[in-house]
Amino acid sequence: MTPEEVAATQKFKVGEMSIAARTPILMEGANSAQLFTVLSGMGLRYKLLADGSRQIVNFVLPGDFIGLQASVMGEMAHTVEASTDMRLCVFDRTEFWTFFRAHPERAYDLTWLAAVEERFLGEALTALGQRPALPRIVWALLTIWERARLVDLTEGPSMPFPWRQQDLADALGLSLVHTNKTLARLRQSQLLTLSPGKLTVHDPEALRRTAGIEEVEVPQRPIL
Amino acid sequence: MTPEEVAATQKFKVGEMSIAARTPILMEGANSAQLFTVLSGMGLRYKLLADGSRQIVNFVLPGDFIGLQASVMGEMAHTVEASTDMRLCVFDRTEFWTFFRAHPERAYDLTWLAAVEERFLGEALTALGQRPALPRIVWALLTIWERARLVDLTEGPSMPFPWRQQDLADALGLSLVHTNKTLARLRQSQLLTLSPGKLTVHDPEALRRTAGIEEVEVPQRPIL
DNA sequence: CGGGAAGTTGAAGCCAGTCAAGATTTGTGG
DNA sequence: CCACAAATCTTGACTGGCTTCAACTTCCCG
CATH class of the missing domain: 2.60.120.10 (Jelly Rolls)
Incomplete structure (x- = not known):
């Protein structure tokens, strides 16, 4: 601007x-x-x-x-x-x-923001429709983590995570119980730790591989 | 305009x-x-x-x-x-x-179109995340049918349906086999018939009730 | 320190996926 | 116009990932 x-x-x-x-x-x-x-x-x-x-x-x-x-x-x-x-x-x-x-340039930015949201929802739909529980959870957490990095919310591999496991479950169409058990598996594999209030991604690359996720790309976007 | x-x-x-x-x-x-x-x-x-x-x-x-x-x-x-x-x-x-x-008014329309798509994807996400197979299929077909009505593609209760069952399955995150069996159930219940090339919705109201869908509302939108 | 919310874990059951085979339709070349 | 092949649809049997139910533990916060 x-x-x-x-x-x-x-x-x-x-x-x-x-x-x-x-x-x-x-x-x-x-x-x-x-x-x-x-x-x-x-x-x-x-x-x-x-x-x-x-x-x-x-x-x-x-x-x-x-x-x-x-x-x-x-x-x-x-x-x-x-x-x-x-x-x-x-x-x-x-x-x-x-x-x-x-200011037509701002109108352009607005449309851009809407398109970014549309794109994200398409990816979310793909995760829910095509991926089993573990990769689905990995996708969601990696995506949140990457977004957090862009706005400087991370401290090294960690970020604040104010949401409950129930929230994650409701986002991914999984039951709370299964979400919990899958998170426990991820924790044991040392790739990722979700504790109350805090998400730590130890090995994004390995996570992407085990979950079969090509890449987590958060598109650039304007801010108003 | x-x-x-x-x-x-x-x-x-x-x-x-x-x-x-x-x-x-x-x-x-x-x-x-x-x-x-x-x-x-x-x-x-x-x-x-x-x-x-x-x-x-x-x-x-x-x-x-x-x-x-x-x-x-x-x-x-x-x-x-x-x-x-x-x-x-x-x-x-x-x-x-x-x-x-x-023409800023057209920019407004463009943003509107993007917002309509965003809204639809949010509803699709909800269908995949929260609804079992039968209501999920009912939601999808009712939504397509309502959209088709708005652009005058319907003939009474029917509309052309150029997609395969595999397409519907891939849209809803279901297997082809389960999609097929669920469609057979709907056909037998006389509420809806999907035959190759043609979708017929016999009783939208009853479908909405059995599927627990509040309403299928296709938002008004501009056309360019 | 007591109560409620959130997280954890085990057991049982089911919805939907996978495998497999057959029926039906569609398209195409002889 | 028929015959064959390919695509799509259909149906049955089996399996398993995920849900549900239930109980217990941990963590907060007043």
């Missing part, structure tokens, strides 16, 4: 906002007047079904954009919830589109 | 193109100079894995937009292939962005 663009973007930032852990940010079906960029903290996107089951659609990290669906389609297709305390950059929806009409 | 907008859009249409059934339109990893809107015919989006398995990411119907990922991220994350003969409206990528800078 040029300095002028940054200034213009700043002008449309309504403010910042703190959210406590375990609090919903946007609910499924909501048509919020606000949009957010995550400044810090982590969260979850999920859908709830009538029978009480839950599908976690993605994990939310700093830099993520929240509320695009509501802006463009009129309502969110999933709920977004804070897993840790979060700080959000708040934009106003109406101003937002005014801003975009004036 | 206003008449002027239609005219401007027409100007950036490079031409039309016919594609034979079973021909790839855009390959995974490709960075095409062209974008397409489907005028007629049906296709598939899919990803291939190293072990030879295949995940079908979506079914392609008239009105669908192809090539957004390559435009914005530099490469396609999946392959798009024609299942029937198709006619495509061709746009040039470079001109395209020029056009969009001049």
